[in-house]
Amino acid sequence: MSHDHNAIEALFALPFNDLLFRAHTVHRAHFDPNRVQRSTLLSIKTGGCSEDCGYCSQSARFDTSIERQPLLPLDDVVAAAQAAKDRGATRFCMGAAWRGPKDKDLDSVIEMVRAVKALDLETCVTLGQLREGQAEKLKAAGLDYYNHNLDTSRAHYGNIVHTHEYDDRLNTLRRVRDAGLHVCCGGIMGMGESRQDRAAFLAELAGLDPAPESVPLNMLVKIPGTPLSDVPVLEPLEFVRTIAVARIVMPTSYVRLSAGRQQMPDHLQALCFFAGANSIFHGDRLLTTANPDADHDQALFANLGIQPISGDAQTVPKARASG
Ligand code: SAM
Ligand code: DTB
Ligand code: SF4
Secondary structure (H helix, E strand, O other), X not given: OXXXXXXXXXXXXXXXXXXXXHHHHHXXXXXXXXXXXXXXXXXXXXXXXXXXXOXXXXXXXXXXXXXXXXXXXXXXXXXXXXXXXXXXXXXXXXEEOOOOOOHHHHHHHHHHHHHHHOOOOEEEEEOOOOOOOHHHHHHHOOOOEEEOOOEOOHHHHHHHOOOOOHHHHXXXXXXXXXXXXXXXXXXXXXXXXXXXXXXHHHHHHHHOOOOOOEEEEEEOOXXXXXXXXXXXXXXXXXXXXXXHHHHHHOOOOEEEEOOOHHHOOHHHHHHXXXXXXXEEEOOOEOOOOEOOOHHHHHHHHHHHXXXXXXXXXXXXXXXXXXX
């Protein structure tokens, strides 16, 4: 598939039914369309972040209602991971509000990765920018995925974040890939970007070589006190289009319907699954905001005839399992 952003813009411009039909056809060629993977998130260090990402509740620069929380004790993390596993999650993702981890912090996170891995869960962390050698240490501890989002187009990034650059994000993604970790990389829709920005953003993701195994697409959750708290809401069908285009340009990646589900009616989520989303966050919290509770999602899956992907399933599709 071409990563040229003009070709990607042409996909966005297709009639909605043509775009969805194409995306769903690609989806079926690579995945069971009735299976969805579930990951659970835990914020292991909350708030007080030095960065100024305009959407984020955890920046120290904005007056949000978040309570700061230092790095959680290992036992609390293990208990949360066990609870996530008992509810049916296959991956446990630990997020920290850092620009990047200090070596001492990384040692603590490594203990967490080992302990979560020992519960027979896939492991993911999102810790900010990594320095030389840090990704290798995480890999050696048994980490499966590192999440680091590009979040939007290069052109729009400077309107949202001023404390680091797009190329800093790309450098960390290169380190993660070179260490042999699976890459989880996506972004946020509804930050005042244009359709052209959404196309350019997807071109960046699809142009990573190889494309990320996991692509979280978040709908902005508006946080009072942040610069983006009153940006106009993105039209929901444009979010569905973005999922469909992501599916077409990254046919073997898991596309995750991420933040924003709490604000989405079930029929909109159903359309996102049809468009090619095949992964969600499971459990009633994201990092600092609410997510639908497990009972709600169970009822939604039952209604749609969707089965969760079980813990034993190979979650990287066969087409790229050697990568
Ligand atoms: N500090 C690390 C970093 O920036 O990479 C890790 C944590 S950060 C909270 C992880 C991702 O969460 C961001 O890149 C962004 O995509 C997403 N996110 C944060 N706040 C959000 C919001 N209000 N709405 C939607 N997504 C959000
Ligand atoms: C991602 O793309 N979305 C998740 C995960 N990666 C780390 C985080 C969503 C956070 C939503 C806002 C909050 O709960 O603070
Ligand atoms: Fe900090 Fe990450 Fe939030 Fe940016 S997105 S302010 S780096 S926690």
